Amino acid sequence: MMHLAWLLLASAAPQATPAPATQPAVTRPRPTPLPVTVDGRVAQLRDRALKDEVAWSIVEGLTTEIGPRPPGGSAAQARAREWSVARLKALGFRNVRIEPYELRNVWERGEEHGEVVGAHAQPLRLTALGNSGATPATGLTGEIAYFASLNDLLLAPDAAVRGKIAFVSNAMQPTQDGSSYGSSGAARFVGPNVAAKKGAAAVVIRSIGTDHGRGPHAGGTNFDPGVRPIPAAALSVADAENLERMVKLGGPVRLRLVLTPRFVGNRMSGNVVAEVPGTDRDAGVVLIGGHLDSWELGTGAIDDASGLGITTAAAKLIMDDHRPRRTIRVVWFGDEETGGWGGQAYARAHASERHATASESDFGADRVWRFETNFAAPAKAIGDRLATALAPLGIVRGTGTAGDGTDIAPVVRTGVAGVDLNQSGLRYFDWHHTPEDTLDRVDPVQLRQNVAAWTAMLAVVADAAEEIGPVPLRGGGE
Amino acid sequence: MMHLAWLLLASAAPQATPAPATQPAVTRPRPTPLPVTVDGRVAQLRDRALKDEVAWSIVEGLTTEIGPRPPGGSAAQARAREWSVARLKALGFRNVRIEPYELRNVWERGEEHGEVVGAHAQPLRLTALGNSGATPATGLTGEIAYFASLNDLLLAPDAAVRGKIAFVSNAMQPTQDGSSYGSSGAARFVGPNVAAKKGAAAVVIRSIGTDHGRGPHAGGTNFDPGVRPIPAAALSVADAENLERMVKLGGPVRLRLVLTPRFVGNRMSGNVVAEVPGTDRDAGVVLIGGHLDSWELGTGAIDDASGLGITTAAAKLIMDDHRPRRTIRVVWFGDEETGGWGGQAYARAHASERHATASESDFGADRVWRFETNFAAPAKAIGDRLATALAPLGIVRGTGTAGDGTDIAPVVRTGVAGVDLNQSGLRYFDWHHTPEDTLDRVDPVQLRQNVAAWTAMLAVVADAAEEIGPVPLRGGGE
Numbered sequence: 001m002m003h004l005a006w007l008l009l010a011s012a013a014p015q016a017t018p019a020p021a022t023q024p025a026v027t028r029p030r031p032t033p034l035p036v037t038v039d040g041r042v043a044q045l046r047d048r049a050l051k052d053e054v055a056w057s058i059v060e061g062l063t064t065e066i067g068p069r070p071p072g073g074s075a076a077q078a079r080a081r082e083w084s085v086a087r088l089k090a091l092g093f094r095n096v097r098i099e100p101y102e103l104r105n106v107w108e109r110g111e112e113h114g115e116v117v118g119a120h121a122q123p124l125r126l127t128a129l130g131n132s133g134a135t136p137a138t139g140l141t142g143e144i145a146y147f148a149s150l151n152d153l154l155l156a157p158d159a160a161v162r163g164k165i166a167f168v169s170n171a172m173q174p175t176q177d178g179s180s181y182g183s184s185g186a187a188r189f190v191g192p193n194v195a196a197k198k199g200a201a202a203v204v205i206r207s208i209g210t211d212h213g214r215g216p217h218a219g220g221t222n223f224d225p226g227v228r229p230i231p232a233a234a235l236s237v238a239d240a241e242n243l244e245r246m247v248k249l250g251g252p253v254r255l256r257l258v259l260t261p262r263f264v265g266n267r268m269s270g271n272v273v274a275e276v277p278g279t280d281r282d283a284g285v286v287l288i289g290g291h292l293d294s295w296e297l298g299t300g301a302i303d304d305a306s307g308l309g310i311t312t313a314a315a316k317l318i319m320d321d322h323r324p325r326r327t328i329r330v331v332w333f334g335d336e337e338t339g340g341w342g343g344q345a346y347a348r349a350h351a352s353e354r355h356a357t358a359s360e361s362d363f364g365a366d367r368v369w370r371f372e373t374n375f376a377a378p379a380k381a382i383g384d385r386l387a388t389a390l391a392p393l394g395i396v397r398g399t400g401t402a403g404d405g406t407d408i409a410p411v412v413r414t415g416v417a418g419v420d421l422n423q424s425g426l427r428y429f430d431w432h433h434t435p436e437d438t439l440d441r442v443d444p445v446q447l448r449q450n451v452a453a454w455t456a457m458l459a460v461v462a463d464a465a466e467e468i469g470p471v472p473l474r475g476g477g478e
Numbered sequence: 479m480m481h482l483a484w485l486l487l488a489s490a491a492p493q494a495t496p497a498p499a500t501q502p503a504v505t506r507p508r509p510t511p512l513p514v515t516v517d518g519r520v521a522q523l524r525d526r527a528l529k530d531e532v533a534w535s536i537v538e539g540l541t542t543e544i545g546p547r548p549p550g551g552s553a554a555q556a557r558a559r560e561w562s563v564a565r566l567k568a569l570g571f572r573n574v575r576i577e578p579y580e581l582r583n584v585w586e587r588g589e590e591h592g593e594v595v596g597a598h599a600q601p602l603r604l605t606a607l608g609n610s611g612a613t614p615a616t617g618l619t620g621e622i623a624y625f626a627s628l629n630d631l632l633l634a635p636d637a638a639v640r641g642k643i644a645f646v647s648n649a650m651q652p653t654q655d656g657s658s659y660g661s662s663g664a665a666r667f668v669g670p671n672v673a674a675k676k677g678a679a680a681v682v683i684r685s686i687g688t689d690h691g692r693g694p695h696a697g698g699t700n701f702d703p704g705v706r707p708i709p710a711a712a713l714s715v716a717d718a719e720n721l722e723r724m725v726k727l728g729g730p731v732r733l734r735l736v737l738t739p740r741f742v743g744n745r746m747s748g749n750v751v752a753e754v755p756g757t758d759r760d761a762g763v764v765l766i767g768g769h770l771d772s773w774e775l776g777t778g779a780i781d782d783a784s785g786l787g788i789t790t791a792a793a794k795l796i797m798d799d800h801r802p803r804r805t806i807r808v809v810w811f812g813d814e815e816t817g818g819w820g821g822q823a824y825a826r827a828h829a830s831e832r833h834a835t836a837s838e839s840d841f842g843a844d845r846v847w848r849f850e851t852n853f854a855a856p857a858k859a860i861g862d863r864l865a866t867a868l869a870p871l872g873i874v875r876g877t878g879t880a881g882d883g884t885d886i887a888p889v890v891r892t893g894v895a896g897v898d899l900n901q902s903g904l905r906y907f908d909w910h911h912t913p914e915d916t917l918d919r920v921d922p923v924q925l926r927q928n929v930a931a932w933t934a935m936l937a938v939v940a941d942a943a944e945e946i947g948p949v950p951l952r953g954g955g956e
């Protein structure tokens with residue numbers, strides 16, 4: 001799933017919270033809400049979606065018939081595109097196609113293992129971070145410099161890091177809105193770059209995850225231009241905790257790392273696009289989707305075959321019911337995990353087209369608990385209708401910004417309105433980017449609730465009579 | 479943990495179950511139990527154990543400072559023995575020593591990976607079963623012959639298996655008494671032998687486990703004399719389910735396996751022994767313990783550092799309080815996982831000694847829920863005192879056989895009485911023999927309940943004034 005956007009999310013304005021029950025009740029009268037009329041067809045479609053089988057069949061198909069779909073122009077991702085075109089055509093979508101693009105200087109995973117050497121010798125479970133440098137093929141051995149947090153690494157003098165294997169530990173706690181990924185994730189996003197600049201020989205981090213298992217959490221990192229990438233790996237949470245205990249015993253702890261990723265040059269990849277054509281060509285496209293690629297360790301069920309299944313099933317429910325006003329375009333983006341390359345390619349290819357809204361499902365398969373919009377004034381009533389249509393699914397209306405998602409970010413940055421259906425992140429980081437991201441982590445009941453939410457959203461937004469125009473850019477109009 | 483004994487356990491006599499609440503109440507009067515007097519010191523010691531820190535420190539130390547302790551005379555197991563001697567001496571035990579023995583024709587794990595090839599190409603997570611044969615170093619490729627259960631494999635004509643990779647799937651359900659390990663485990667214990675006899679090129683089984691993770695469950699298997707061992711591996715449960723879905727899509731499914739274990743000849747290994755000397759040399763030894771070795775994938779926290787910690791902490795609580803009547807001997811057995819070699823060596827070395835009772839803790843770290851004894855008539859009252867002393871810990875009295883445990887089995891087979899403290903197996907097979915068998919799976923509160931149960935048991939049994947004599951052999955007096 002996305003990572004850069006979370007840094008923004010983590011700094012979003014705090015939201016009002018209800019007063020705890022133990023405080024004296026507030027007796028100030030509340031305004032009675034105005035009634036909102038929602039087309040009865042919306043409710044009917046939404047409830048039909050609660051029996052959906054399409055989303056599950058897509059997740060099952062991709063994870064079983066293809067398995068992992070590594071970013072970087074992999075053969076498996078190419079096979080997945082062919083599978084996707086066939087499946088989307090079979091479902092009845094129009095204009096199904098692959099939109100190819102070129103990836104530059106692709107990073108490819110190699111061998112990866114590690115071990116403690118010396119007094120407490122034992123193997124460690126780890127995985128290379130995307131864009132990691134390589135050790136010699138025979139491995140790299142060095143002493144650990146331990147930092148309880150990224151901040152401790154930032155504060156350390158270069159001399160404490162130089163020539164060592166920096167070990168940055170920081171324990172992530174689950175949050176429903178996923179905001180802890182922003183704060184804890186910083187150790188992965190920028191930790192290796194910081195360590196490299198201080199002269200570290202290599203860096204290992206505690207996985208950015210909320211489980212205690214032995215599956216390390218993959219994910220990308222980045223080095224500043226001019227900084228030579230050092231070997232960088234995530235330890236499984238259990239292994240990081242064990243290593244922390246060894247450090248606390250006192251005395252030097254030494255590791256041997258073998259990481260042999262490499263940059264393999266340019267490669268072709270692509271997005272898969274499918275449409276439900278609308279009746280009004282001028283009303284703008286409703287863009288939805290998720291991403292087709294997945295890290296190698298799991299089979300990419302929650303990240304992000306589920307997002308593909310959810311959005312596609314919802315579009316099909318609309319398509320099978322009526323022709324919507326706006327064209328619904330479902331995009332299965334490529335190569336999200338290493339930098340949102342599919343999303344950028346899509347935005348370039350469709351720069352001249354009018355988009356009404358953009359929405360992405362890329363946060364697992366657990367229930368939608370909140371929605372957010374950022375419609376401009378003439379379209380604000382659509383948000384009220386959405387609130388009414390989504391409430392029976394237990395979905396609250398948020399007050400934050402909308403338009404979240406790595407793949408839609410380049411379109412959102414052009415001023416297109418976002419409609420976000422936020423999934424619960426309470427279990428997501430137990431399995432995200434790990435070997436455990438497999439079909440059995442998907443709860444079919446919660447998956448269907450997602451399809452119902454997206455169906456209701458599409459039914460309201462794609463048919464809305466209001467003009468959906470450009471919105472002010474978030475984040476200061478970057 | 480033990481495996482052969484479970485086949486016996488699975489066939490033990492069924493126990494009386496209470497009538498469901500919806501049936502008419504049975505109004506037959508129940509006899510009022512006779513009062514049982516237990517020494518007040520027993521309760522005091524038991525409750526002191528609920529604050530124990532020794533058991534945890536042993537589990538933490540072995541899993542952190544040593545890590546995995548592979549059976550088969552490994553260097554890590556040797557390092558663990560040295561660590562154990564130092565720790566047991568530091569705790570104040572007497573006669574702390576290593577008792578060496580020789581292992582014959584040791585099996586050693588090699589490389590192990592697998593993948594689906596062809597249309598659904600993707601990697602599989604697996605581990606070689608102990609005593610598995612080897613593939614060529616370049617791997618073995620073959621078509622799957624799928625069997626939903628061991629029984630289906632048994633029923634299959636040889637022609638359906640010959641030259642293929644037999645895939646035996648069977649889903650295990652958790653049971654509190656662990657009896658499902660006997661029934662489901664048969665696929666591992668004898669499945670490879672059956673497949674080899676039918677001419678299979680190799681065999682993969684669904685892991686004998688109750689989780690859905692990607693960590694395959696290791697464990698031993700055995701081939702009949704004269705049957706050439708074929709490559710045999712356990713797939714993670716998630717991978718087995720995925721493979722099953724591929725089979726159900728129809729069409730041949732082909733695997734490539736690389737398994738390079740080998741037999742490395744004879745090696746030295748050993749048991750670690752420590753004692754709390756008793757006052758009455760003729761009253762017989764109270765033998766307790768667990769096993770020091772562990773499969774390579776995890777760090778052997780629940781299997782079986784916990785058993786060592788629990789039994790040792792209990793013995794120390796007695797030792798620090800008073801000198802018991804009977805000598806308490808704590809044995810940290812070696813090489814249990816590949817056939818109970820340490821237990822056999824112990825029984826040979828101590829054949830001339832009188833043992834009063836034998837008890838083993840080798841079923842994780844979750845709470846003791848039941849105890850069982852098989853005292854001969856003159857000692858039956860000890861069982862009543864145990865019931866009274868253990869009841870406050872929520873422990874029920876069972877009616878099955880006692881003397882369970884691979885390591886104590888050779889001693890029990892000589893007619894020594896067993897006292898079993900049965901732990902709950904409801905979570906055990908989620909992690910048993912997997913990479914997930916790490917310190918964080920140990921619940922400190924349940925671990926202490928174990929120490930309290932063992933302390934109460936030792937306080938009652940080691941000091942019992944009754945003669946504890948030989949008992950009839952179970953299983954028909956083998």
